[in-house]
Amino acid sequence: MADPELKAAIVRGAQSDSFTGTVPNTRYGAGKLRAPESGSQAAAIVTDLAAAPGGAGFLWTGSPFVDSYNVYRGSIPGLSSTNYGTCFRTGLLSPAFDDLAPPARGQAFFYLAAGVRLGVEGTLGTDSTGAIRPNNTPCL
Secondary structure, eight states, X not given: OXXXXXXXXXXXXXXXXXXXXXXXXXXXXXOBOOHHHHHHHHHTOOOOOEEOTTSSEEEOOOOTTOXXXXXXXXXXXXXXXXXXXXXXXXXXXXXXXXXXXXXXTTOEEEEEEEEEEXXXXXXXXXXTTXXXXXXXXXXX
């Protein structure tokens, strides 16, 4: 995971309240650090999901900050602001999985991978406004 991605995860997990005032500011920066929330944000970051050479497998760079991974799969067309697929694989100990099922004719699959740390699944990332994407069908 690149440093800018980790920093963004920590910032997204920060809390602002009546003590911090409007953030960012010079005293509290982006707000108060909330380790569980920031950890969940960081655990979810899988930015390099790619097809494995020569087959139906997929892999990504593992993170030392997660215990396992959950993978979501959905069909294209079908991706929307509230549909990020359904739980496809859960509890993967290594950053890879196989999918031998072909999509229906005229469709394609999309995949999202989320890290799990101490039983807490990371988010599915953020939208273009920075808001956390809702997970309507979590694996946990």
